[in-house]
Amino acid sequence: MQLINGAYRSSPEQAGWTSEGHLLSGPRTDAAALQELITKPAATIFTYRDETQELKGCIFLQPQRGTLYLGLLAVQPAAQAAGIGKKLLAFAEVHAKRYACLSITITVLSARPELAAWYERHGFRATGHTQALPVEDRFGVANRELTLVEMRKELD
Template identity: 40%
Template structure:
């Protein structure tokens, strides 16, 4: 039996925050291949932002547990016009390469279909993250050709060490 994936609750915020930060920032994140530690300093998110997402009926953060240990999460939010957006995909660095990322993406797509009526899922990925973009492409996501600016002056999303932008990926989930 694998990890249990369920919607996060306010009680999960401390574990969720620690999980996300460990996957994306600082030296602990370097233990996994998905980190952004070389591109961004500062935080990836904060407890207030997580609480806001959990409380918003158009958002969900799905969290994966192995026993009572949070090992992964993904955010799903309604994006309008039959679309949902996937974000915040995080897997503990010491649990990467076990297939949990794929399971979380599938759970996010199931949630988007069931709760948002979505037929397409989109996401933004930092344009320089070639290995991560390739991973999403192997999951069936395609580059749309659209780019979006990175919030370079908003420390809630991190402190960029280099100029950054996003590319948009999407796929049908119908």
């Protein structure tokens, strides 16, 4: 939980490039929300640890009718740009194939074009589906209306 909130909502002086703190305030997740996620069918949160076993990254994965939903990809701000995000994406592809998924689907805030561009460089494309970020405060409190853009990567 600390890793996710640190990656998504770091203070400006600690923020990595993935921070959404300028768009949303409050925690990105809490223990109850994580518990709800991992109780979904076939859902899991995988972690990435360095050679000293320090937690550096995580990713939520859930097979859903032929596609693997990917969420909460988080890397400790100080460890960003070390290739951990790429390793987590590669793991997601292996996991998707285990479940015979033909694609991986994510949602990205439209107000984060640099994040969408990072996913595009890794083979994801916008599907044209969008939805308003839920108003509930479980994702944080938005300082304006925000839209989620669905992106998908087709697998070989």
